Amino acid sequence: xxxxxxxxxxxxxxxxxxxxxxxxxxxxxxxxxxxxxxxxxxxxxxxxxxxxxxxxxxxxxxxxxxxxxxxxxxxxxxxxxxxxxxxxxxxxxxxxxxxxxxxxxxxxxxxxxxxxxxxxxxxxxxxxxxxxxxxxxxxxxxxxxxxxxxxxxxxxxxxxxxxxxxxxxxxxxxxxxxxxxxxxxxxxxxxxxxxxxxxxxxxxxxxxxxxxxxxxxxxxxxxxxxxxxxxxxxxxxxxxxxxxxxxxxxxxxxxxxxxxxxxxxxxxxxxxxxxxxxxxxxxxxxxxxxxxxxxxxxxxxxxxxxxxxxxxxxxxxxxxxxxxxxxxxxxxxxxxxxxxxxxxxxxxxxxxxxxxxxxxxxxxxxxxxxxxxxxxxxxxxxxxxxxxxxxxxxxxxxxxxxxxxxxxxxxxxxxxxxxxxxxxxxxxxxxxxxxxxxxxxxxxxxxxxxxxxxxxxx
Amino acid sequence: xxxxxxxxxxxxxxxxxxxxxxxxxxxxxxxxxxxxxxxxxxxxxxxxxxxxxxxxxxxxxxxxxxxxxxxxxxxxxxxxxxxxxxxxxxxxxxxxxxxxxxxxxxxxxxxxxxxxxxxxxxxxxxxxxxxxxxxxxxxxxxxxxxxxxxxxxxxxxxxxxxxxxxxxxxxxxxxxxxxxxxxxxxxxxxxxxxxxxxxxxxxxxxxxx
Numbered sequence: 001x002x003x004x005x006x007x008x009x010x011x012x013x014x015x016x017x018x019x020x021x022x023x024x025x026x027x028x029x030x031x032x033x034x035x036x037x038x039x040x041x042x043x044x045x046x047x048x049x050x051x052x053x054x055x056x057x058x059x060x061x062x063x064x065x066x067x068x069x070x071x072x073x074x075x076x077x078x079x080x081x082x083x084x085x086x087x088x089x090x091x092x093x094x095x096x097x098x099x100x101x102x103x104x105x106x107x108x109x110x111x112x113x114x115x116x117x118x119x120x121x122x123x124x125x126x127x128x129x130x131x132x133x134x135x136x137x138x139x140x141x142x143x144x145x146x147x148x149x150x151x152x153x154x155x156x157x158x159x160x161x162x163x164x165x166x167x168x169x170x171x172x173x174x175x176x177x178x179x180x181x182x183x184x185x186x187x188x189x190x191x192x193x194x195x196x197x198x199x200x201x202x203x204x205x206x207x208x209x210x211x212x213x214x215x216x217x218x219x220x221x222x223x224x225x226x227x228x229x230x231x232x233x234x235x236x237x238x239x240x241x242x243x244x245x246x247x248x249x250x251x252x253x254x255x256x257x258x259x260x261x262x263x264x265x266x267x268x269x270x271x272x273x274x275x276x277x278x279x280x281x282x283x284x285x286x287x288x289x290x291x292x293x294x295x296x297x298x299x300x301x302x303x304x305x306x307x308x309x310x311x312x313x314x315x316x317x318x319x320x321x322x323x324x325x326x327x328x329x330x331x332x333x334x335x336x337x338x339x340x341x342x343x344x345x346x347x348x349x350x351x352x353x354x355x356x357x358x359x360x361x362x363x364x365x366x367x368x369x370x371x372x373x374x375x376x377x378x379x380x381x382x383x384x385x386x387x388x389x390x391x392x393x394x395x396x397x398x399x400x401x402x403x404x405x406x407x408x409x410x411x412x413x414x415x416x417x418x419x420x421x422x423x424x425x426x427x428x429x430x431x432x433x434x435x436x437x438x439x440x441x442x443x444x445x446x447x448x449x450x451x452x453x454x455x456x457x458x
Numbered sequence: 459x460x461x462x463x464x465x466x467x468x469x470x471x472x473x474x475x476x477x478x479x480x481x482x483x484x485x486x487x488x489x490x491x492x493x494x495x496x497x498x499x500x501x502x503x504x505x506x507x508x509x510x511x512x513x514x515x516x517x518x519x520x521x522x523x524x525x526x527x528x529x530x531x532x533x534x535x536x537x538x539x540x541x542x543x544x545x546x547x548x549x550x551x552x553x554x555x556x557x558x559x560x561x562x563x564x565x566x567x568x569x570x571x572x573x574x575x576x577x578x579x580x581x582x583x584x585x586x587x588x589x590x591x592x593x594x595x596x597x598x599x600x601x602x603x604x605x606x607x608x609x610x611x612x613x614x615x616x617x618x619x620x621x622x623x624x625x626x627x628x629x630x631x632x633x634x635x636x637x638x639x640x641x642x643x644x645x646x647x648x649x650x651x652x653x654x655x656x657x658x659x660x661x662x663x664x665x666x667x
Contacts (some may be wrong), residue, residue, distance in 0.1 A: 395555040400463055403548070407460045439467050446477075447470035448552060450492060455576070455627040457553060457583055457620070458469075458499040 093370040094413050096302040098406060100239050104377050105402060107243040108250070108385040117196040118251045119389045125252045127151045132254040144256035148264045151257075155265070159272065159279040167286055182225060182241070186218040189244045238300050242374050246381035250389060258386055259434065262379060266430040273424040284422050300377065302369040370413065376425040380405050383433045391441050396448055400440040404432035459548040465506035466552065469499035493625070500621050503545070504614050507595070510541055511602050534603060535596070535652055542595020546588035554584045573628040583624065586637045590620060593644035600651045616640055 112118055124131065127150060130143035165174050191214055198205055221241075224234045253261065272278040384401050391397035408429025416423050451458065473495035477488070514537045521531065557580055568574035594613045601609030620640060626632030 395559050396552055399551055399555060403459055403463055436463070436467070439471070443474045444466060444470040447473050447495065448556075451496070452553070452556065454492065455580065455583075455624065456492070456496055457587055457624045458466075458496050458503070458549070 093302070094410055097370055097372055097409060097413065100235060100300060100302070101372075101377060101380055101406070101409060102402075104239045104243050104246070104381050105384045105405075107239070108246050108381040109388045109398060111193075111197075111243070111247055112250065112385050112388045115196050115200045117199070118247050118385075120251075121254075122251070124254060127154055128253060128257050130257075132256055140256060144254070144260050147254070147257040148260040151261055152264050152268055155268065156279075163279045163283050163286075166283060179222075179226065182222065183218070185241055185244065186221045186237075187214060189248065190214055190217055190240075193244060193247070235300065235302075238374060239377070242300075242377035243381060246378045246385055249378070249382045250385045253382075255390065258382065262383055262430055263434060265379065266424075266427040269424040269426040273422060280422075298375070299371045299373050301371045370416070372425060376429075379426060380409075380429060380433070383430060383437070387433075387437050387441075391437070392445065394441070394445055396444060397437060397440045400436045400444070401433045404436035405429045408432040459544040461506045461510045462503060462545045462548040465502045466499065469495065469502045472498055496621050496625075497618065500617050501614070504598075504610075504617060507541070507545065507598055508602070508610075511599055514541065514599075534599060538596045538599030539592065540595075541599065542592035545595060546591030549591055550584045550588040553587070554580065573630070575630065576628075579627070579630050579634065582634055583637065586634070586641050587620070590616070590637070590641050590644060593641070593648040596648040596652060597644065616644065 128147035129150065130146050132140050132143055134140050134143060162174070191210075194210070194214065220229075220233075221237045223229060224237050225241075249258070272280040275281065383405065384398060387401040388395075388398040406429075408431070409425065411428050412423060412425050473491065476491050476494070514534070518532075518534060518537070525531065557577065561577060567576050573579070594617065597609055598613045601607065601613070620637050623633040623636045
């Protein structure tokens, strides 16, 4: 296993994307207002812009759009309506994101609790070279901090590299990288996972069947994620990939390093998305300038937006025909999987127009969705999985971390509705999760155990 | 659920500090500390329920201000119900989940002389607590809405009574029976407060429209 760990750092890059949460709300501008194709095309453009470029306030775009269309609009009324719609759909978005995050966590926790492979210590990643088997506490702490520093710097380097690649339009490179990394993830890690699960349940399986199963799983996954596929299947694949990645992390990161890394990465996420010179922010802005979707493959998208192709095929050709398609791209890119295996993980999907040939007629839908980076899924699952693995076999801790993360996600979505721009999804949730983990493990557990032994109820 | 969790966290913090500061070998003291811990936890839960009520009130005001027709999409009664269910589920989950996980493994119940009905009674007690939290949520919010402090006091007293009755365990008659009685009372009360009446029930049972 150790050999695979050498690679890819490219995986680290998308992490930033991954960790940003973008609102994919389309402007509440009715699309039937103007029959002109130019306006449709423009609106579609705005649709896409809104979908991909999260840092723009929908209000501005909507207003801009309308002024383009030349339709007199009462802007204030539109803003109010916008806000109300935002809040109304806010709850829906929260639910739309709760389900996949919960599913990912359930898969990770179920695997951790049943398959012992993922809790055995079997070496470390090359990104965390310092061992934690030292006798003194101080030394162990120092080692974990050093591990964290190395890991975070790798991530930063990767992210900057990715941003540079994107800036200089090396789309083919990124694309190839992404494909290779998801190939590795879908085939190799699934093979290992399946092997371990079968071992745990003592199920015999012959190689031809295994080959067939994994080949089908992997091939369909590649197609779904990188090309077109049903939205739910694609979402399912993204969840599976995030879970696999999180399991690898849980297995190969030493104890204290894992917690320090989680903390450090949420701070890094905060800075990368919000600081003016942060790599993620530059990425978002560059993508906006070029009017392209941002790294579609590394992002989980919760809704389907179909764009209309009315008349001009050339103007509409730039628009992706399906959100799923976009999302697929998103999915791919997000493997921040540090897994070493992913060296070539292509991070960003190059939004190559050739792929996006919109076959023209498609329904315009008012679907709104929220996008959450896959890295967020991965780190949430790492936190909950580590809680399940190391909390003295206690389910209360796992449950507490789970609730804490979901509440953090809720708050982040609330802030998203308020600020209407790309926000880091990690800091609040991870902070809550860490606080709850440590406090539940050390304070609540003895209390609840004592209560349960006397059968007292509070 | 989150608010319940935070209240649990704070109360266990207090208990933990108290335990660490005291002599672990002194049995009656430990038991006394436990009782203190339980009472404190109950009170803190109710405080957090009240805080949650305030938060929801503000949220409703915000929603009303933003909506077009001046009424919020979700009423305070619905929120009360949901809050109660959240509290109850969290409380139930925390009480039961370790038991369930252990129940999956091998073992004999009560082999060291404890009651053999441990799992069964735990299950019933958890169920009654979940229901009670739901009803208390409705009662509590109703009391806060209409400024009827005696309703709030009644909820707190009931909670203390139910928790206190569990001190009788393993004499299960002393804890389960009063709890179920209290649950029935709370259920009827909450139903009446939510606008139900005996007539509604009668009509429902007779399947009249």
